[in-house]
Amino acid sequence: MSASAPLLMLGLPKGSLEESTKALFAKAGWKITTSSRSYKPTINDPELDGRFVRAQEVARYVDHGFFDCGLTGWDWVQENNADVVEVCDLVYSRASTLVSRWVLCVPESSPIQSAADLAGKRVATELVETTKRWFQARNIPALIEFSWGATEVKVPDLVDAIVDITETGSSLRANKLRIVDTLLETNTKFIANKVSWADPVKRRKIETISLLLKGALEAGSKVGLKMNLPRAALEAVTAKLPSLRNPTVSPLSNPDWIALETIIDESVVREIIPALKAHGAEGIVEYPLNKVVY
Numbered sequence: 001m002s003a004s005a006p007l008l009m010l011g012l013p014k015g016s017l018e019e020s021t022k023a024l025f026a027k028a029g030w031k032i033t034t035s036s037r038s039y040k041p042t043i044n045d046p047e048l049d050g051r052f053v054r055a056q057e058v059a060r061y062v063d064h065g066f067f068d069c070g071l072t073g074w075d076w077v078q079e080n081n082a083d084v085v086e087v088c089d090l091v092y093s094r095a096s097t098l099v100s101r102w103v104l105c106v107p108e109s110s111p112i113q114s115a116a117d118l119a120g121k122r123v124a125t126e127l128v129e130t131t132k133r134w135f136q137a138r139n140i141p142a143l144i145e146f147s148w149g150a151t152e153v154k155v156p157d158l159v160d161a162i163v164d165i166t167e168t169g170s171s172l173r174a175n176k177l178r179i180v181d182t183l184l185e186t187n188t189k190f191i192a193n194k195v196s197w198a199d200p201v202k203r204r205k206i207e208t209i210s211l212l213l214k215g216a217l218e219a220g221s222k223v224g225l226k227m228n229l230p231r232a233a234l235e236a237v238t239a240k241l242p243s244l245r246n247p248t249v250s251p252l253s254n255p256d257w258i259a260l261e262t263i264i265d266e267s268v269v270r271e272i273i274p275a276l277k278a279h280g281a282e283g284i285v286e287y288p289l290n291k292v293v294y
Contacts (some may be wrong), residue, residue: 008196008205010050011058011070014039017188018052020092021071027216027290028209047205056126059084059191068196069206075102075165075186079130085192088210090217092188098167102127102184105152105177106161115181118142118161124154125163127183134183152177215291223269224287225276226261233279234258240275242268263292 012021022032031044039052053061058072059082077084091099106112119140124147125131135142147154151162152175163183166172190210196202229237241247247262264272273284
């Protein structure tokens, strides 16, 4: 990093999101390097400095102004009641691109069928303040206690129910838990301190980071395709080709042939390539993308 003061101090989530966050920034153009025990990363941009802290704390430090901007879950913005600018959504996690949910759960054999049945009963969660507000809004006098982890194992012996986060529900099913209700949907957000956002120079840099992170995330589900195609097949192929816009078409030295290039969802490539081949396409090349910016 430069010897001069960086323009922005960036809050990065340590823990389960750390490696996927570093990978996302790398695709966006920023290499973030850390040692095994360091909370102070090296970033290949003299305008950026940063710290890795628990995702639960990022929103609070952005609100207080220690960080100009940062990445954390919407759940922790809510839990900390942080007064910050929501710059953009970044739906990613350590394992998937699914939106996560904080859910109220009980053992499969529990007689509890609704949140109202938990009046006077004990609920364990890491998301204490949000859970308290949720029960208070429904006038249910449940007893909410903080859980330091391994929340799933606390029912039914220690508490009557838990509020825990899930993406697919597989962990809950493995622990024989049943979802009673959903309290909150959450995903990673890029947030900014309000004073930093009001500074035109800092805001431009924050918006640049946002643009490229979104582009990198969007590219994760798409690929580029290019091929040579008989000119006579162009109309039939473009009618079936799902692209961001119209594909790029270029002439070849042989006037009866053209070169075609497009970007499509990776999930449809396995159906598209055989169809392209059937229309006479040759030299079909699929390639990965780092960023797709709309």
